[in-house]
Amino acid sequence: MNSHIQEKRGRRLGITYSAPMGLWLTFFFLVPLCIIILYSFLKKGLYGGVEWEFTLTAYRQMLNPNFMRVFLRTLWVAALSTVITITLALPCGYAMARSRHQVMWLALVIIPFWTNSLIRIYAWIAILSSEGFVNEALKALGVIGESLPLIYNQGAVITVLIYMYIPFAILPLFTTIDKFDFQLLEAARDLGASKPESIFKVMIPNIRSGIITAVIFTFIPIFGAYTVPLLVGGKDSYMIGNIIVDQVTKTRNWPLASAFSLVITVVSTIGVIWMMTSTASERARLKAPAQVVDANGGIT
């Protein structure tokens, strides 16, 4: 990058400008994370806290079949919700990018997104609960006599999770599709591709980085979800987030909570690295001026 000013003085200034944030994040983000790693190898204290004794108990406790079941359930719920969210968000991002009223649509996505998350979950409770909007409306219409069990089950959790995280998917998808050159679609059509073909073979590969970002930004928060399963889920919809919080506030087993947190951190970090490398390689590909298509049709 030739835009950087490479002087000795400049280097010192750059460090001066960046140091406050670097130090802040080191102290209040990195150090706490390291403490978690440390705590996961220590012995549980009697009333919360830890005792300074090295042990792998926390990791052994994690293998408990109950926890494993919750872990698998969390993976399943997060994967399913992410797939549905992305499927719904893709056409939305496309329509928004093609629209003449981009700012209006953005505002319409962002307004609910900025509304307090608890208010949004609460709204779903008001809609789904046994004396909620849907049940009362159906009763008033005479469709049902008894309330339907719409809330405190897995379906409610997945619905509300999708509701909460769909803006996280729409926004990056919109941003990437907005940068996509739509003339390529026209070119594909001219060359005889059908409309779905032009979308799936031309557009989707070109907005790959946006899709990966959207997947990361929905999967990771859903994987660590805590409030949604707590407030609209039943006993059978507990997720890892709930286990961690219970270990901290109720059972007071800090090492176990730390071990679980560490697992989520590792999973998230792998996801982020995947996202960053794929974005970087795409950027490199876009920056390369000319690509040679070899005889097999692959790009070299």
Next chain:
Amino acid sequence: MSTSPKMKSAAVAAKLKKQPKKTRLEPSRLVEAPKGTQGPYKLPKNQMFQDHRKFGFSNIMLVLVIAFLFMPLFVVVTYSFNASRGMRWTGFSLQWYYKLFFDSKELWRAFANSFVIAITSSIVATFLGSLSAIGIKWYKFKSRAYIQVVSFLPMVLPEVIIGISMLIFFTAVRIPLGMFSIFVAHTTFNLPFVFLLVSARLEEFDFSVIEAARDLGATERQTLMKVIVPSIMPGVMSGLLMAITMSLEDFVITFFVSGPGSTTLPLYVYSMIRYGVSPVINALSLVLILGIMLLALGFRRFLKTIAASS
């Protein structure tokens, strides 16, 4: 012939309007320039080769998803005008608004706490984050990669993890849980967003301007204050806005690091909704949604920048 060129073009336009609608992708179509445009009008890039169907699959999906996003809010707002407590409509009443504004001292105290934390943490985060973005984009130095990684991870880690690690950290270093610990936590999760937004803005910044300023005799400080800062202001403002809304909104992290007497609005709402439907919360929802709408309207210029960062 007495037909003026004006009439002629009107006739052409009318002829074109009569053409039947085509459903295929159309490369060339006569478009009217929006009112007030001067000079030749060029279509925005995303409008070229537009798919002219208004009711195409993606448009219908978009409308449905937006409806899905607003439906719960709409229900809650409607029932805030309900005369009775439950979700059975019994008549129009403003009593819950009366209760919200005149009979909810604790709620407003929580609101004040939220407000203080949002303002202080977002200002600190915006200042530090912008400064760091300038430093990283402008100069090359060794620890750049470190800062970039450290500023990215907090954005993607689940909130529960950040909350727990902060709780354990504050307990370990004996910082009492309360307003100060919430302020620290909020600044920490706001910093990366501000940094990202300002960096994105700097990405578009033309660095030759800096050299020009230098050549014209500007000092380092003058370059910073009179050239760089004004041009990254949109990024800084959207960072500030984002930080304020995220701080006002946060529940999970605050839940872990708050102590007695430092209840924020989301914590208060949480304590209320644990006991089921509360009409005062319905009324509060409308107030908050209106506030957010005003905010989005006031900052509509920055919405695209914000979308790009999240």
